[in-house]
Amino acid sequence: xxxxxxxxxxxxxxxxxxxxxxxxxxxxxxxxxxxxxxxxxxxxxxxxxxxxxxxxxxxxxxxxxxxxxxxxxxxxxxxxx
Numbered sequence: 625x626x627x628x629x630x631x632x633x634x635x636x637x638x639x640x641x642x643x644x645x646x647x648x649x650x651x652x653x654x655x656x657x658x659x660x661x662x663x664x665x666x667x668x669x670x671x672x673x674x675x676x677x678x679x680x681x682x683x684x685x686x687x688x689x690x691x692x693x694x695x696x697x698x699x700x701x702x703x704x705x
Contacts, residue, residue, distance in 0.1 A: 639678055646682050
């Protein structure tokens with residue numbers, strides 16, 4: 625039987641937590657963004673991508689936060705650079 629969207633989201637969040645080198649707050653924001661469901665509620669944003677590499681996507685997410693906002697969420701508060 626195929627996994628539900630909730631089970632797939634939990635798997636995705638576990639996968640992201642295993643990626644080293646990033647703060648929990650950043651990972652949480654990343655997961656919240658990429659697990660947004662489509663209108664029919666059958667797939668999440670990350671599942672609609674042609675390619676996926678969690679480490680590369682997290683690195684880009686981190687660098688974009690620094691570039692656009694000059695800060696990164698470290699879990700408790702924002703780190704200003």
